[in-house]
Amino acid sequence: MIVMSVVGVTALAVGGGALLMTDNNASAAKETPAQQAAARAGMTVKCPDVATSLSNVPQQARPAVNNELAKMDSQVADAYQRLAEPGAKADQESVRTRVLDPLTSERRQTLDRIATEIEKVQPRPSGLDSLAACTVKQDQAAAADAQAAAPNTPAAGNTAPAAGAQGTGGQGTGAQGTGGQQQSGPQRADFVDIRKVKPNVKNPRVQGKGSKGTFSSRCGRNENKHFNSDNVIVAPGVSNGAHHMHDYVGNKKTDAFASNQVLESAGTTCTNGDRSTHYWPVLRLQDGTKEFDAGAPGGGTEGNVGRILRPTSVQLSFKGNPVSKVVEMPKFLRIITGDAKAFTNGTANANASWSCTGFENRQLKDKYPLCPKGSNVVRTFKFQSCWDGKNIDSANHRTHVAFARADGSCQQGFKAIPQLVQRITYKLAPGARNFAVDSFPEQLHKPVTDHGDFINVMSQKLMKQAVSCINSGRKCG
Structure with a gap:
């Protein structure tokens, strides 16, 4: 039987790393592009790590399961890119509909495929679906750097930042990467x-x-x-x-x-x-x-x-x-x-x-x-x-x-x-x-x-x- 370490994982998916964002979407709409960029500094996608929760996948199923786990890493990477897109809104509803809901749907389908692969060899594992939901985690160091760089930005705890704002000392999230990509981190506090x-x-x-x-x-x-x-x-x-x-x-x-x-x-x-x-x-x-x-x-x-x-x-x-x-x-x-x-x-x-x-x-x-x-x-x-x-x-x-x-x-x-x-x-x-x-x-x-x-x-x-x-x-x- 598959052994899963899921104690506490459901709590993580539902509440851990909760969105640190304002419910006042109207105020977000009034922010300048610089403020919106600073508001995104330090946000990152946080998902339960399925790989570490699977401790006894049957040998015959491992190649297929490993392939599905790799897809999950790509799904999180894609979701993070959507979260960090320049100009993207950082309000709670936007992040939920644009990033978290699609990601959760993709992960649920992948977890179902993993369970199906395991079921070909032994009884279908239960509890995998609880690992589908993700949240957004805020790096407080990035938020502090972004706040210092854009002092008119709403304070962290009201608005959750994500990658995009230049931190102090040239170290911050959003240092412009090659190929037009944004580079997130590290921060001065690191x-x-x-x-x-x-x-x-x-x-x-x-x-x-x-x-x-x-x-x-x-x-x-x-x-x-x-x-x-x-x-x-x-x-x-x-x-x-x-x-x-x-x-x-x-x-x-x-x-x-x-x-x-x-x-x-x-x-x-x-x-x-x-x-x-x-x-x-x-x-x-x-x-x-x-x-x-x-x-x-x-x-x-x-x-x-x-x-x-x-x-x-x-x-x-x-x-x-x-x-x-x-x-x-x-x-x-x-x-x-x-x-x-x-x-x-x-x-x-x-x-x-x-x-x-x-x-x-x-x-x-x-x-x-x-x-x-x-x-x-x-x-x-x-x-x-x-x-x-x-x-x-x-x-x-x-x-x-x-x-x-x-x-x-x-x-x-x-x-x-x-x-x-x-x-x-x-x-x-x-x-x-x-x-x-x-x-x-x-x-x-x-x-x-x-x-x-x-x-x-x-x-x-x-x-x-x-x-x-x-x-x-x-x-x-």
């Missing part, structure tokens, strides 16, 4: 001086039976410019399944259509022959540069604009477990860490960390760091390090792996595997605020949406070497 953050890193003590070694793969910095907006884990067989651009290192053939056989036979950028694939959203400098994808899906047409930054360094390390030895990862194991939709989903699965070199005992989950002179921006993805011992993937791409407990141990039924840590650095001007990760359009480039992806395509011989190195306490690679 940045913090790393020197003002208190040390917050705590690591469990390694015990006598723990594994202290490290195995590293050197796979370059994407010098070969391997980019696409696919996601072969979440949306296999679907072009632009991520709706944002990814950086890739390792496997040279990774895209939406790469089967396990393709990945196993592909070349690699890793010096040790590791064919594993590593990918994450690109980081862009929002400097007005018209990138190669300025007019393409996943790029400028979805608000991802500016110059793609090549990392200064990429470190891929596999680490041990504080309380036990580690076992080999199975070939083609898939792991996602972080949540690309954490701005609207909430932070339960958010996991990326931001910091600055020289300050990495201070990690940020929901802010971009402002780094001082001589310090580089650091993104760190620490992956789940406990495996259920059976599956290389799961319906929601999460339940087959888990994070270790606070003391480093794995929950019952799970085994410790080498923990992948992706550490990526970038050289930016001191205190720079004009950078952001690519994101789904409605996620407003929030740092909390950052995420990393991994597919293990190591040979059995190389994986054995990695595990031996880690368990014996050596540093290899």
Whole structure:
């Protein structure tokens, strides 16, 4: 049977993120175009995430279900574009009839198709229809920036803004993107001086039976410019399944259509022959540069604009477990860490960390760091390090792996595997605020949406070497 985590989802769809708009439509009609643009700053479409609610889709139904889930992402992206259209009214009735009602109808039909696909194999799931309705979420930081830029605009709480107004300091929603597209976010409030953050890193003590070694793969910095907006884990067989651009290192053939056989036979950028694939959203400098994808899906047409930054360094390390030895990862194991939709989903699965070199005992989950002179921006993805011992993937791409407990141990039924840590650095001007990760359009480039992806395509011989190195306490690679 399908297991669904729908407790509280209905409340989210009906009331959570409620429209922060006036019921006085007449007053909205009297607003100037600038006021209407400011009134739209920070509005984004918020929908229950169906993918994370489906924890046990039968294997035979997964390809069709994944395809339908990808359609739902496109539906939300299209709805966000309608919400953010320049000149569009921001009053409650207009947003409901122009954006939310059509989106809910599309989602209801898609959910019905998902239930039908599952019903071909097992009893039809109940409760899916409760995930159809969406609301509009307001980013208060964007509203504050827009209010400062257009002081005659009605205050937030009376009128709900959406993308379109320039924020203070050149950072606001609505910075004009290439191809005539509007770029939403980030906001000034999404940045913090790393020197003002208190040390917050705590690591469990390694015990006598723990594994202290490290195995590293050197796979370059994407010098070969391997980019696409696919996601072969979440949306296999679907072009632009991520709706944002990814950086890739390792496997040279990774895209939406790469089967396990393709990945196993592909070349690699890793010096040790590791064919594993590593990918994450690109980081862009929002400097007005018209990138190669300025007019393409996943790029400028979805608000991802500016110059793609090549990392200064990429470190891929596999680490041990504080309380036990580690076992080999199975070939083609898939792991996602972080949540690309954490701005609207909430932070339960958010996991990326931001910091600055020289300050990495201070990690940020929901802010971009402002780094001082001589310090580089650091993104760190620490992956789940406990495996259920059976599956290389799961319906929601999460339940087959888990994070270790606070003391480093794995929950019952799970085994410790080498923990992948992706550490990526970038050289930016001191205190720079004009950078952001690519994101789904409605996620407003929030740092909390950052995420990393991994597919293990190591040979059995190389994986054995990695595990031996880690368990014996050596540093290899």
